[in-house]
Amino acid sequence: MGASQNRAFYEHFLTQQETQQLLFIHRALAVNGYRPHVRSLTLFDVVLAEPRLLPPLVHVRQLVLDAVEEHFDKPCQVFVEHTSLISWGPGASIGWHHDSNREYLAQRHFSAVLYLNSSDVDFSGGTFCFQSGSGPLRIQPSAGMLLLYTADASNVHQVEPVTAGERATLTMWFTLEQEHQEDKKVLAALSSPAMRGSGLPPSMYQQTPDGPDIRLGPLQQLGVELVSQHQQQHQHEPQQQQHEQQQQQHEQQLQEQPPAGSQQEQQQQAQEQQQQYALLAAGQSSCAEIASFSSVQQAALVLYMLQWKLCPHKHPPLLVHGNGAAGHTQQHKQTSGGSAAVPMQSQLQQPHPQQQQLEQPVCQAHIPCGCYTDAKLLGRARQLLQEYLAAAGEQLEQLLPVWQQLGALVAPAASEQHHMHVLADRC
Numbered sequence: 001m002g003a004s005q006n007r008a009f010y011e012h013f014l015t016q017q018e019t020q021q022l023l024f025i026h027r028a029l030a031v032n033g034y035r036p037h038v039r040s041l042t043l044f045d046v047v048l049a050e051p052r053l054l055p056p057l058v059h060v061r062q063l064v065l066d067a068v069e070e071h072f073d074k075p076c077q078v079f080v081e082h083t084s085l086i087s088w089g090p091g092a093s094i095g096w097h098h099d100s101n102r103e104y105l106a107q108r109h110f111s112a113v114l115y116l117n118s119s120d121v122d123f124s125g126g127t128f129c130f131q132s133g134s135g136p137l138r139i140q141p142s143a144g145m146l147l148l149y150t151a152d153a154s155n156v157h158q159v160e161p162v163t164a165g166e167r168a169t170l171t172m173w174f175t176l177e178q179e180h181q182e183d184k185k186v187l188a189a190l191s192s193p194a195m196r197g198s199g200l201p202p203s204m205y206q207q208t209p210d211g212p213d214i215r216l217g218p219l220q221q222l223g224v225e226l227v228s229q230h231q232q233q234h235q236h237e238p239q240q241q242q243h244e245q246q247q248q249q250h251e252q253q254l255q256e257q258p259p260a261g262s263q264q265e266q267q268q269q270a271q272e273q274q275q276q277y278a279l280l281a282a283g284q285s286s287c288a289e290i291a292s293f294s295s296v297q298q299a300a301l302v303l304y305m306l307q308w309k310l311c312p313h314k315h316p317p318l319l320v321h322g323n324g325a326a327g328h329t330q331q332h333k334q335t336s337g338g339s340a341a342v343p344m345q346s347q348l349q350q351p352h353p354q355q356q357q358l359e360q361p362v363c364q365a366h367i368p369c370g371c372y373t374d375a376k377l378l379g380r381a382r383q384l385l386q387e388y389l390a391a392a393g394e395q396l397e398q399l400l401p402v403w404q405q406l407g408a409l410v411a412p413a414a415s416e417q418h419h420m421h422v423l424a425d426r427c
């Protein structure tokens with residue numbers, strides 16, 4: 001990876017298989033684009049034209065978002081503003097500009113260009129250049145390479161004309177302003193009166209307190225759905241009693257806690273705690289509640305885990321159980337090649353007394369997928385785990401069963417685990 005504060009590039013961000021999938025989607029669906037010699041396909045187009053092709057695109061979109069948040073050090077603060085698969089034919093070019101140089105583009109804070117094919121192999125020309133004091137910094141596109149830069153005037157750039165062949169990219173912009181996020185725009189457009197039918201079926205997105213989120217749509221394909229506890233109570237009356245008990249326990253816990261901040265803060269906290277999610281295994285006669293969450297942040301951890309199931313290499317996360325001792329972790333690192341274990345216990349500054357008494361082993365997340373570099377993966381997983389654990393706080397003892405159940409959901413059957421390790425070794 002090459003990097004400076006306001007730009008970075010990763011040479012092999014995607015595998016050949018991933019780039020091929022995106023190229024296929026582009027070739028299957030792209031239409032003549034917004035400029036001469038350009039063909040383009042937005043996320044909106046894919047949702048509309050062939051939603052079955054969404055998962056590989058949504059998967060890569062999430063990888064790029066993770067990379068942006070990590071490189072620009074904005075964990076969980078960045079929203080995708082626009083996603084397009086774009087190809088340029090002979091004659092296409094763009095002169096010197098930066099990506100937020102119009103009033104209607106002011107919400108764009110970061111840009112990402114993911115190259116899906118290579119110059120001098122698939123096309124000629126099409127060199128990307130950053131303006132710099134000592135003369136242009138020239139970047140030759142190569143398949144799987146990701147370029148990140150801030151969209152402001154510190155990154156004036158151009159693309160030289162393509163002279164032969166077709167130059168293909170996944171181009172994305174990102175915003176820090178939630179109201180400009182793509183998911184909401186796509187859903188609003190799809191639900192507008194101008195569209196025939198009644199808009200995008202809710203099975204293709206999920207509602208969260210932050211609004212509809214199209215990224216969660218693929219959960220359906222995993223046989224899992226995320227519902228609010230409120231919905232669940234109404235859909236599954238027999239479970240109501242149990243939930244009422246849980247809620248009472250929560251309220252009791254809240255009352256027992258020493259006063260923290262103003263009454264208003266406490267009320268807000270209580271409200272947040274009530275905004276719970278349950279992750280349900282779909283298609284079961286009685287919905288199996290797998291976990292409940294007090295914030296989207298925590299749900300994100302679970303989704304993050306589940307997204308691994310969409311990995312084209314089929315490397316889901318493995319949840320391994322150990323005693324949390326360094327020796328175990330080390331041994332695991334050695335046997336699993338480049339992948340890494342995340343010792344959850346070490347994230348805790350003050351282990352909960354009940355946790356110390358636990359006879360049960362502490363869960364460790366072991367995520368072997370080679371799509372991520374270890375550093376990126378670890379950074380993201382650590383951050384999410386930290387947030388999860390901080391939020392779990394007093395409820396830590398509830399965490400273990402949650403992870404165990406999640407493990408059953410996302411990890412392969414025991415017989416497949418050896419195979420997974422073999423795959424992980426090759427990453």
Ligand SMILES: O=C(O)CCC(=O)C(=O)O
Nearest residue numbers: 094099113128159169171
């Ligand atoms: O395709 C590229 O390499 C960059 C394109 C670009 O600068 C833009 O679309 O604003």
Ligand SMILES: [Fe+2]
Nearest residue numbers: 097098099157
């Ligand atoms: Fe640009």
